[in-house]
Amino acid sequence: MxxxxxxxxxxxxxxxxxxxxxxxxxxxxxxxxxxxxxxxxxxxxxxxxxxxxxxxxxxxxxxxxxxxxxxxxxxxxxxxxxxxxxxxxxxxxxxxxxxxxxxxxxxxxxxxxxxxxxxxxxxxxxxxxxxxxxxxxxxxxxxxxxxxxxxQIKGPCSRIDLMKQHAGIDVQAMYPAGAAPKADNWTMDTFLTAAEACHKAGFPFGIGLGQTTDSVDTAGAIFQSFGAALVDKDGKLTVKSDAVRQAMEWYAKLAKVLPPDAPAWDDASNNKWLVSGRGALICNPPSSWAVAKRDAPDIARQCWTHGMPAGPKGRFAPYxxxxxxxxxxxxxxxxxxxxxxxxxxxxxxxxxxxxxxxxxxxxxxxxxxxxxxxxEEPPKGTLYHYPNPHNHQTLSIAAAPAPPEIANQIYNQAIMTKMVARHLGGEKMEATLTWAQNEVEGFMRG
Incomplete structure (x- = not known):
């Protein structure tokens, strides 16, 4: 052939x-x-x-x-x-x-x-x-x-050593190889506290706020964990909902402790961040770990892939x-x-x-x-929880549950990460929501 x-x-x-x-x-x-x-x-x-x-x-x-x-x-x-x-x-x-x-x-x-x-x-x-x-x-x-x-799933890949040292979190105990997660306390609040601690220690979480898929996928899962949809499954506009405001308020706190150039990140940025040794956590499939295994084996030995934190409406993983x-x-x-x-x-x-x-x-x-x-190793079991073997989280895609023809445009135009970046840049919450609503209304008319 x-x-x-x-x-x-x-x-x-x-x-x-x-x-x-x-x-x-x-x-x-x-x-x-x-x-x-x-x-x-x-x-x-x-x-x-x-x-x-x-x-x-x-x-x-x-x-x-x-x-x-x-x-x-x-x-x-x-x-x-x-x-x-x-x-x-x-x-x-x-x-x-x-x-x-x-x-x-x-x-x-x-x-x-x-x-x-x-x-x-x-x-x-x-x-x-x-x-x-x-x-x-x-x-x-x-x-x-x-x-x-x-x-692929784009869930967290954490540095075992840095999370334990600076955030007091043992990710291997929380997501043990060969066993069900013990992650009831792995919530959005815990995640934010850990991000702040690692940032203070000089090892910020490597999560982008750019307009390519890695940034959009992470934003989608975070929004969904708060029940925040810009358009619901019936095609109704829901940008100015309490859930969206709640997600934005949480994201604004996280954004302040991310790398300062996070709004400009592309899909290679988080991989490089992990391999460079500068970050305690990224959200990505195991390609970043595989590169570390080849180019930075000491870092690869400290990598552990696991589930997303849970929000008020559940635990969602970018898929x-x-x-x-x-x-x-x-x-x-x-x-x-x-x-x-x-x-x-x-x-x-x-x-x-x-x-x-x-x-x-x-x-x-x-x-x-x-x-x-x-x-797979090192360390052995590092990918055990990657495929969600215990149905611990809902596999989701950003902009769902909007009708796919609308969700596609929300996704490809990176509306959620643009919202976070605009608000991070000083725009008032209601102004950001109004901008997003106008953008999405345009997609719906189209």
């Missing part, structure tokens, strides 16, 4: 001709009784992690006599999003594509329903979390299935899934569905998790205790 990575020129072309060109390369020769199939996968951040997908697809293609062409398309420079737009416009391209978060709803009219696959996968692997249900279902129908590669969808213009839908089933077995998912060093997260409740998370 052929595995390729499209060049910048090939991805940036948005005409019908270029969309067709993405699948014009010759397929592997051989006896292909079941035809051919073209798949657009996400190009993994973790070095070597694409290998698991390659091996699974190759084995499936040989067994089913299907010639498979797989492109691993980077999200750097939004090349994967440009490819999605090109193929939707041309109604030609890959049969199967890996869609980020919100893009299933945007392209639902051009996707093949997969209710039959999901019914079997849920029976096989357990129920999926609510965020996958929210993002992958349109008008009650499954339009995509959860992809393991790239799906971002990738989703696999089948284009309605696919010429081999039976093969596409068969491949997605093969990619979603227990053994396939376990292999993806292992090769990604625990970064990738299946969405199914029956697959949160794979041995990779228990065995």
């Amino acid at each position: 052929a595995f390729t990575q499209p060049t910048r020129r090939r991805v940036l072309q948005t005409s019908a001709a270029s969309a067709a060109a993405l699948v014009s390369a010759p397929y592997v020769s051989g006896a292909h009784a079941a035809g051919s199939l073209s798949v657009g996968f996400w190009d993994h951040w973790v070095p070597g992690a694409n290998r698991a997908t390659e091996e699974i697809v190759k084995a499936w293609g040989e067994k089913e006599k299907v010639a498979v062409k797989a492109d691993f398309i980077t999200s750097q420079g939004n090349k994967n999003l440009l490819t999605i737009a090109a193929e939707a416009q041309a109604k030609s391209g890959h049969d199967v594509f890996a869609f980020p978060t919100w893009y299933i709803h945007e392209h639902a009219a051009m996707l093949e329903p997969v209710d039959d696959i999901m019914a079997d996968l849920i029976k096989q692997n357990g129920a999926v979390n609510g965020t996958v249900d929210y993002l992958a279902k349109v008008k009650g129908r499954w339009m995509a299935i959860p992809a393991t590669p790239g799906s 971002l899934p990738y989703l696999w969808g089948i284009w309605s213009f696919s010429k081999n839908k039976p093969a596409a569905k068969s491949l997605l089933r093969a990619l979603s077995t227990h053994d396939s998912i376990a292999k993806m998790v292992a090769v990604s060093v625990g970064y990738d997260l299946p969405a199914y409740e029956g697959l949160t205790t794979l041995k990779t998370w228990a065995e």
Whole structure:
């Protein structure tokens, strides 16, 4: 089979001709009784992690006599999003594509329903979390299935030593490896007190207030822990609610003890903060720990991934899934569905998790205790609580539960972090809320 990575020129072309060109390369020769199939996968951040997908697809293609062409398309420079737009416009391209978060709803009219696959996968692997249900279902129908590669929780990764020394918190005792959390006292108030103590000691929490996903995801989980939604599930505007004011008041206190350049942070900033040794806590998937393991092993040995603090309305963790969808213009839908089933077995998912060093997260409740998370080190068990094995927290996405077409815009425009940054900069609370309400009303009219 052929595995390729499209060049910048090939991805940036948005005409019908270029969309067709993405699948014009010759397929592997051989006896292909079941035809051919073209798949657009996400190009993994973790070095070597694409290998698991390659091996699974190759084995499936040989067994089913299907010639498979797989492109691993980077999200750097939004090349994967440009490819999605090109193929939707041309109604030609890959049969199967890996869609980020919100893009299933945007392209639902051009996707093949997969209710039959999901019914079997849920029976096989357990129920999926609510965020996958929210993002992958349109008008009650499954339009995509959860992809393991790239799906992630962005929960706290704490320095064991710094949290114990400066905040008096033993994160390993609070979230013991191999056992349920003992985190009843891990609340928003405790989190804020710890942030203030670590800031005073010269090791601030590394939480961004910028406009990229890491900052937005953390803000979303914090808002949800206060029950603070800018738009409710019925599409009603709720910016000027007591819950939003409460979340903003808490966030204003936290923002004062974050790094002074936090409003300018991007998705690389918190990773660098952890690896530099300057911070006691960040919110991120284990990619930052993996980099520390390679570049700063003494720091990696002090890292512990665990759950979010609980607010008045519960404990919410930032969760971002990738989703696999089948284009309605696919010429081999039976093969596409068969491949997605093969990619979603227990053994396939376990292999993806292992090769990604625990970064990738299946969405199914029956697959949160794979041995990779228990065995990865240093220190051993550092990732045990990453996949939420005890259903200790609700996996959520920022701007939910607003209708997805509105939530998407709130998310991509980073309204919540902009609110915090404006208020931190001296704007009065009511002025900030009025600005946010006007912004969201514009999305709703659109």
